[in-house]
Amino acid sequence: MDIDHDAIPPDAPDEDRRFFLKQSMFIAGLSMAPADFLQAALAPDDGPVGNAVKVKLSLTINGKRRRISIDPRMTLLDLLRENLGLTGTKKGCDFGQCGACTVHVDGRRTLSCLTFAVMQHGSKVTTIEGLSDGEKLHPLQEAFIKHDGFQCGYCTPGQVMSGVACIREGHAGSADEVREYMSGNLCRCGAYPNIVDAILEVKKEGTKV
Amino acid sequence: MNRQSLENPSDTSLSRVDGAAKVTGTAIYSAEYAVPGIVHAVLVTSTIAKGSITAIESHEAETVPGVLAVISHLNAITVPGWPPKKQPAERVPPGTAFRVFYDSLIYFDGQPVAMIVAGTHEQAAHAASLVRVTYRQEAHQTHFEKNMGKSGIPLNAQRAQNSPFQDYERGDASALHNADVRIDAEYTIPTQHHQPLEPHAIIAVWEGDDKLTVYDKNQGVKSAQGQLAQAFKLPRENVEVVSKYIGGAFGSGIRVWPHTLAAVIAAKQLKRPVKLVLGREQMFTSVGYRPYTKQKISIGAVKDGRLAGIVHEGTGQTSMYEEHLERTVFASRALYACPHVATRYRLLPLDVNTPTWMRGPGDATGMFALESAMDELAYALKTDPLEFRLKNYAESDPERNLPWSAKSLRECYELGAEKIGWKNRLPEPRSVKRNGMLLGYGMASSLYGFHRHPSRARAVMQADGSVIVQSATMDIGPGTGTAMTRIAAKVLGMNAQKVRFDLGHSALPDAPGQNGSSTIPSVGSAVHVVCEALKSKLIALAGEMSDRFKATGQVVAKNGQLFSPAEDKDGLSYADILKYHHLNELEVMEESKSGAERDQYSMYSFGCHFVEVEVNPLTGEVRVTRVVTCADVGAIINYKTARSQSIGGIVGGIGMALMEHSAMDHRFGRYVTTDFASYHIPVHADVPPIEVYYIDKPDVQANPIGSKGLGEIAIVGVAGAIANAVFHATGKRLRELPITPDKLI
Ligand code: FES
Ligand code: FES
Numbered sequence: 001m002d003i004d005h006d007a008i009p010p011d012a013p014d015e016d017r018r019f020f021l022k023q024s025m026f027i028a029g030l031s032m033a034p035a036d037f038l039q040a041a042l043a044p045d046d047g048p049v050g051n052a053v054k055v056k057l058s059l060t061i062n063g064k065r066r067r068i069s070i071d072p073r074m075t076l077l078d079l080l081r082e083n084l085g086l087t088g089t090k091k092g093c094d095f096g097q098c099g100a101c102t103v104h105v106d107g108r109r110t111l112s113c114l115t116f117a118v119m120q121h122g123s124k125v126t127t128i129e130g131l132s133d134g135e136k137l138h139p140l141q142e143a144f145i146k147h148d149g150f151q152c153g154y155c156t157p158g159q160v161m162s163g164v165a166c167i168r169e170g171h172a173g174s175a176d177e178v179r180e181y182m183s184g185n186l187c188r189c190g191a192y193p194n195i196v197d198a199i200l201e202v203k204k205e206g207t208k209v
Numbered sequence: 210m211n212r213q214s215l216e217n218p219s220d221t222s223l224s225r226v227d228g229a230a231k232v233t234g235t236a237i238y239s240a241e242y243a244v245p246g247i248v249h250a251v252l253v254t255s256t257i258a259k260g261s262i263t264a265i266e267s268h269e270a271e272t273v274p275g276v277l278a279v280i281s282h283l284n285a286i287t288v289p290g291w292p293p294k295k296q297p298a299e300r301v302p303p304g305t306a307f308r309v310f311y312d313s314l315i316y317f318d319g320q321p322v323a324m325i326v327a328g329t330h331e332q333a334a335h336a337a338s339l340v341r342v343t344y345r346q347e348a349h350q351t352h353f354e355k356n357m358g359k360s361g362i363p364l365n366a367q368r369a370q371n372s373p374f375q376d377y378e379r380g381d382a383s384a385l386h387n388a389d390v391r392i393d394a395e396y397t398i399p400t401q402h403h404q405p406l407e408p409h410a411i412i413a414v415w416e417g418d419d420k421l422t423v424y425d426k427n428q429g430v431k432s433a434q435g436q437l438a439q440a441f442k443l444p445r446e447n448v449e450v451v452s453k454y455i456g457g458a459f460g461s462g463i464r465v466w467p468h469t470l471a472a473v474i475a476a477k478q479l480k481r482p483v484k485l486v487l488g489r490e491q492m493f494t495s496v497g498y499r500p501y502t503k504q505k506i507s508i509g510a511v512k513d514g515r516l517a518g519i520v521h522e523g524t525g526q527t528s529m530y531e532e533h534l535e536r537t538v539f540a541s542r543a544l545y546a547c548p549h550v551a552t553r554y555r556l557l558p559l560d561v562n563t564p565t566w567m568r569g570p571g572d573a574t575g576m577f578a579l580e581s582a583m584d585e586l587a588y589a590l591k592t593d594p595l596e597f598r599l600k601n602y603a604e605s606d607p608e609r610n611l612p613w614s615a616k617s618l619r620e621c622y623e624l625g626a627e628k629i630g631w632k633n634r635l636p637e638p639r640s641v642k643r644n645g646m647l648l649g650y651g652m653a654s655s656l657y658g659f660h661r662h663p664s665r666a667r668a669v670m671q672a673d674g675s676v677i678v679q680s681a682t683m684d685i686g687p688g689t690g691t692a693m694t695r696i697a698a699k700v701l702g703m704n705a706q707k708v709r710f711d712l713g714h715s716a717l718p719d720a721p722g723q724n725g726s727s728t729i730p731s732v733g734s735a736v737h738v739v740c741e742a743l744k745s746k747l748i749a750l751a752g753e754m755s756d757r758f759k760a761t762g763q764v765v766a767k768n769g770q771l772f773s774p775a776e777d778k779d780g781l782s783y784a785d786i787l788k789y790h791h792l793n794e795l796e797v798m799e800e801s802k803s804g805a806e807r808d809q810y811s812m813y814s815f816g817c818h819f820v821e822v823e824v825n826p827l828t829g830e831v832r833v834t835r836v837v838t839c840a841d842v843g844a845i846i847n848y849k850t851a852r853s854q855s856i857g858g859i860v861g862g863i864g865m866a867l868m869e870h871s872a873m874d875h876r877f878g879r880y881v882t883t884d885f886a887s888y889h890i891p892v893h894a895d896v897p898p899i900e901v902y903y904i905d906k907p908d909v910q911a912n913p914i915g916s917k918g919l920g921e922i923a924i925v926g927v928a929g930a931i932a933n934a935v936f937h938a939t940g941k942r943l944r945e946l947p948i949t950p951d952k953l954i
Contacts, residue, residue, distance in 0.1 A: 073331040082330060087241035088234015090456070092406045093489040097885035100406055128234035137232065145228035148853045151686035153231030154407040154456025160232060175898075183892040186885060188406045188457050189686045190860025191853060192896040 057121045061086070062130025076120055077101045077112035080127060088128040088157045092186070099185030102158040102165075103127045109165035128157035131164065139207045140164050143198035151189035159185045163199045164209050172203040222849030223705050226691045227454075227684075236454045239426040240410035240486045247412065248277060250475055250485040251333040252468060253323040253340045254494065255315045258349035258878025259560045261298065262313040265323055266341040275332035278479055279340060280471075281323040285310035286478050288470070289442040301530050303364060303558065309467035310474060315344065316530055317562045318351075318879040319494025321467055326475050326483060349560040351878040353501045353526055360524045360557035363532055374534055377542060379608070380549035385518035388509025390589045396506070396578035397945040398928075400526070400871040401499040401864075402492065403567050404890060405685075407456020409496050410486040411469050413476035422449040425469060428462035429722020431681050434715040436465040437473065453713035458685040459861070460566040461496040463724050468495050490883040497565025498871060500526040502537060504578040514592050514600040518549035523575060527556045528563040536571030536658070541579050542608040543813070544656055545601040560878055566724065568861055569924040572657055577865075577946065580653035580929030585942060593636065594933065595626055595652060606811035614810035614910035617841040618654065621817045624902050625652070625839040629819035638940040646823035646832075649938025655840070655926035659812035659917050660727040663802035665718035666735035668697065668743045670795040674769050674784035675707040678739065681717035682732040686857070687920055688850030689728055693736045695847045696914060700740035702766030703783075710736075718798060726814065726918020729846060731801070734912040739799040741913075746797060747771065750786050801913070810910050814922040816840035818859070818930040824938045829953030831935055833863055836899045840922060843908035844915040851919055855901040858923020864891045865924070866931035868947050 054069045061084065070079060077094070080086040080103070089112055092100030096114040103112045104126040112125075131138045140163050143149070150156040162185045166172050171181035178196050187195065202209060230236040255262075267279040291308050298312035309321050323340055327333035350356050366374040385391060412424040421443065427433045430450040438445045455462065472485040487495050507520040523537035538552035567573075587597035602619060605612050626632065634650045635641055641648040666680040678697045684690055690710045698705040711717060720732050744766055751758035757773045758764055758781070764773040770780030787795060806812075821835035836859050845851050868889035872882045882888040907915025928946060935953070936942050943952055 071329060071331045073335070074329075078330060081241070085243060086234075087237065090238075090407070091240075091486070092408070093885055095489060095884050095886070097489075098406060128232075132233055137229065141229075141232040144232045145224050148225065148849050150225075150228075150231055151688065151850075151853055151857060152405070152407065152455060152457040152684075153227070153236050153686075154238065154405070156231050157234040179893040179896070183894045186406060186890060186892060187860075188404060188459070188890060189853075190857035190891065190896070192860060192891070192893050193856055193899055194853060196893065 055118050057118055059120050059122060060124045062126060070117055072116065072118050074117050075113050076103070076115040076117045076125070079117040080112060086127050086129050090154055090157055092155065099162060100155050100158040102161040102185065104161060104165060109162050128161060131160065138164065139205070139209060140198065140202050143202045144195070147194045147198040147201070148191070149195040149198040150191050155185060155187045159187065159195055163195065166199060167203050167209050172199050175200060222847050223691050223695050224849065225688050226694050226710065238407055238410070238454045238456050239412065239424045239452065240484060242412055242424045244412055244414055244482045247482045247484050248326050248328060248479065249330040249333045250324050250326045250472055250483050251330070251337040252321045252471065252485070252491060253325065253337050253342065254491065255318060255320040255322050255342070257315055257344045257346050258318040258351055260315050260344045260346040262315065262322060262342055263345050264343045267323065270325060270336040270339040273327070273332055273336040273339065275328035276325060276336045277328070277481070278326045278475070279323055280310060280326065280475050280478060282310045282312050285474055288440050288474065290440040303530060303532055305530050307467050307530055307563070309471045316528065317494065317560055318877060319491065319562065321471055324471050324475055326479060349878045351559050351561055351873055352875045353503070353557060353559065356557060356559060357503065357524065360555040363534055363554065363556045365532055365534055373539065374554050376553050378551040382518050382520050382549050382551035384549040385507055385509045385520065387511070388517035389512045390586060391507065391509035392582055392585050392589060393507045394582060394585065394944055396504040396581065398499070398502045398574050398577060399946065400501045401567065401869040402871050402888060403459040403461035403496070403498065404492060404888065405457030405459060405461055408487045408489060408492055409461065409466065409468065410484070411472045412482060412484045413473040414482040415476050415480065419443055420447045421473065422451065423469070423473065424451045426455055426458070426462055427452055427465065428455070428458050428683055428685055428724055430683065430713060430715040431719055432722050433465050440470060441473070448715065450715040451713065452683065455683060455685040459568045460570060460724065462685065463565055463722065466496050489885070493871065493880045493883050494562050497563060499567035499570070499574070500533060500535070500564035502526070502574050504537065504575065506578050506582040508582045508586055510586055510590055514590055514597055516545055516547035516601045519547050520551045521575070521579065522553045524555040524557055526561065526564060527558050528561055529558050531563040532556060533564040535566070535574065537575040540572055540575045540656060543606055544579065544603065544654060546603040546607055547601065568858065569657065569921045572921065572925045573865065573928065576653065576655065576926045577928040577932065580926055581932050581944060584651065584933040584936065595622060595631060598622065598654060609811050611809065611811040614806065614812040615843065615906065615908035616813070616815055617904040617906055618815040618817070620904050621815060621839040621841050625817050625819045625837050628900055628902065629821065629835070629837045631819065638937050643823065647826050647938040649822050649824065649934040649936070650819065651930045651933030651935070651937055652817060652819045653926035653929035653933060655816040655818060655922050657726060657814045657918060657922035657925055659730060659814065659911060660725040661730040661734070661803045661912055662721035662727055663800060664720045664731040664735035665798060665800045666732065666739040667718050667796065667798045668739045670743060670747065670783055670787060672784065672787050672793050674782055675709070676701060676703065676743070677709045677711065678736055679711040679717045680720045680732050680735060681715060682712045682720040682728055683723035684712060685723050687728070687854050688847065689723070691850050692729060692733065692846045696733055696736045697740045700737055701744055703769045707769060726921040729916050730912055730918055733846065733914050733916060735799060735801040737913045738801045739797055742799050743795065743797045746795060747783060747786055750790055751781050754781065754786065754789050803912070806910050812908070812911055812917070814840065814842040814917045814919065816922050816926070818927050820930040820934045822931065822934040822938055824935060824953065829950030831867055831948055831953070833931060834897050836897060837902070838899065838923070839902040839904070840919060841904040841906070842919045842922065843906070843911055843917040845903050845905045846914070846916055851903065852901045854919050855923045856899045858920070859899050859927055860891050860896055861924045862927020863895060863931065866928040866946060866948055868949070870947050
């Protein structure tokens with residue numbers, strides 16, 4: 001049940017969809033596998049997936065279409081940080097508990113450490129590197145600097161990505177609301193009050209975020 | 210007096226010089242350097258707390274595609290700086306730093322026992338799950354309370370006559386018997402972990418056999434360089450430590466930990482650059498913690514409110530192989546004017562990894578007990594807690610019998626009390642409700658010793674009139690580069706945009722690590738001094754160009770130019786001075802350190818915190834709803850970043866007081882809180898508006914910039930203030946942290 005990667009012409013216009021179909025077939029294929037194979041695959045002490053095939057995927061990151069072939073165990077976070085050199089997205093816990101890895105997937109804030117990269121085939125991902133308009137910082141980035149919304153800076157990309165989403169979602173109506181909707185983003189340096197001020201200010205100014 | 214708060218828009222603070230890098234994600238942290246040929250390591254850690262390894266079955270792991278090595282004590286290269294191994298392996302005497310992959314012995318649960326190195330992180334992580342380690346298990350002791358009887362006088366105090374950890378007594382502590390009112394109580398602080406948001410990480414790169422570069426998360430590039438050079442018997446200059454951006458540390462990066470050496474060993478063994486990033490769960494056993502501590506305080510006062518005596522005893526947890534010492538009982542010696550004081554400090558070695566300093570080390574712990582006891586005594590005396598403290602205000606240091614170099618604690622109390630509205634507080638506990646919640650106000654004092662270490666800095670004026678200032682100091686978050694830029698810009702009369710400050714690299718001029726609130730006092734002084742020296746050089750060169758600059762006393766620097774006299778319209782720019790003298794650059798290096806003033810004055814930072822809490826009478830949930838903090842730390846260099854540091858300390862204190870608790874299952878000697886779902890730290894919703902005030906009066910005795918440390922004092926006393934507010938709200942005196950709802954219902 002190898003995937004026939006090479007059969008996909010590199011620039012096929014609807015490659016995404018066809019590729020997705022192939023992937024689904026690969027997954028669906030499991031249901032037809034002999035029972036003992038399934039048993040082995042589901043046993044807790046399953047053997048290595050070490051020789052798993054690499055999987056091809058195509059997704060748009062910060063407006064740029066990327067075609068990559070990756071280990072299916074790779075998270076979106078590790079794909080960004082380890083394979084694509086986009087280290088602005090941070091790994092704080094790898095367990096979905098800190099928010100440092102927050103990116104936007106199709107416009108929604110998403111914990112990239114809880115997302116396998118292969119699940120994002122065809123998605124549009126925006127990371128902190130894609131937020132500013134060239135040299136011109138995003139208004140919330142400016143506000144973070146003005147209000148000193150960080151110290152060590154490690155939670156900052158996640159806070160900014162979450163903060164932008166928080167405003168877009170309409171959850172920045174008051175300090176209390178911001179605090180509630182930003183509570184998935186931990187800051188061990190304790191920059192919280194300044195982050196809240198930054199978000200409220202951008203919201204108040206009404207600039208399009 | 211110059212009271213300021215950042216609510217005040219007249220502030221002229223600098224925004225962080227690395228702000229843009231941090232908000233755009235271009236700041237590069239330790240795990241993020243792109244090193245060609247890099248391979249990935251994952252640690253396998255012990256699952257017993259004491260015993261020895263009998264076998265490591267790694268065959269299956271080795272067959273995982275991409276795996277390059279499984280490294281353990283069975284095959285690790287010899288670290289040249291370590292003593293030859295004993296056969297059979299013997300337990301080390303206390304005072305020996307843990308040696309990773311050295312022998313088969315297990316000292317704590319979570320100890321690194323093997324490391325997988327593979328082409329990718331996924332391969333390494335999978336292979337690590339396949340390593341089977343078998344042990345000969347021995348009975349372990351990890352339960353603090355059950356082993357209290359085994360605590361003893363620290364070896365440090367036994368060996369050194371002048372150790373501050375010796376038992377201390379002034380006056381006659383038995384004077385406590387004469388007290389009219391007396392409190393005897395016990396205080397418990399469980400193990401708490403730093404858990405900076407960036408996990409510890411290292412990339413180790415060897416060039417040949419004798420040159421090592423590490424991109425490492427630590428708090429002192431120079432000390433890391435020294436420790437690595439010593440371990441691998443290399444000349445210091447052959448070890449390069451790069452640590453420009455650190456994602457928080459709070460003490461966890463104070464020393465070189467076993468995992469750092471593990472990565473360096475692997476890189477040497479494989480002749481490949483190795484990256485190791487600790488998993489969040491490994492952050493609980495790999496990099497130290499605030500130790501479990503039990504304290505006993507007996508404190509008494511006579512009727513008019515003067516203290517009659519304090520006896521403060523503290524026992525902290527340490528590992529079986531090292532002593533970790535903290536200033537737990539020291540504050541009781543210096544904070545109040547009490548003639549009769551005794552302190553005792555003990556250590557309890559357990560089968561755990563070694564603790565380390567965590568923000569406000571010792572003092573945050575000790576002040577929780579002392580300030581809780583002071584509050585309790587004030588209630589017993591039917592006195593206002595703030596008035597009681599003022600009554601026992603120490604006008605000079607009662608421990609060393611020296612004058613304070615500066616102390617404006619009284620002004621801090623006044624300012625804090627005014628801002629929180631202390632005088633409107635009804636003294637009776639559990640007497641006020643707001644929206645159905647019990648409302649309480651509490652306060653506590655804060656102090657932290659002044660630490661200044663010899664530091665060097667270099668300043669290089671460029672041909673275009675900009676300046677580069679360098680020192681091997683660190684920024685774990687406070688904004689070191691920003692504060693140093695401000696100091697340099699002020700001395701040289703330049704726009705801060707024209708100043709670049711370099712830090713976080715071992716090749717830069719000597720500086721201490723970032724700990725003990727010593728950075729501004731030490732490195733700030735060096736930067737000040739080197740910029741003054743550079744200015745003098747520029748003035749001398751200007752004097753060769755025009756006679757009016759020969760009267761050096763009347764020359765002033767502003768806008769990147771020298772003026773003489775000050776009101777002169779025409780200045781001489783730094784760029785023109787260098788150009789005239791055909792200089793591409795002008796370099797000065799200076800050292801700064803403390804002198805005789807250390808023996809003439811007692812130096813501390815002081816402060817206080819006022820806290821408002823709401824407690825849900827049904828569920829026992831405590832919400833901190835308002836905090837006012839005021840500090841006297843000498844001159845404030847940059848308000849914006851200083852204020853953030855104060856806020857950060859309060860937030861850390863909220864965690865310490867209300868939620869942080871590393872719980873262990875003693876059947877296994879293993880932490881069960883090993884992630885952010887079980888080890889709670891404050892989140893946005895836990896943090897109310899925090900008001901920060903400073904006295905901002907330079908301490909002219911302390912150092913050339915008149916500035917003392919802020920980072921540690923920001924957390925010291927916070928837990929006490931919160932516990933006192935909870936008492937005021939509920940009438941329940943809680944002496945065991947964290948104050949969780951179960952303790953209030
Ligand atoms: S790294 Fe994804 S939530 Fe922490
Ligand atoms: S700025 Fe350090 S964790 Fe938020």
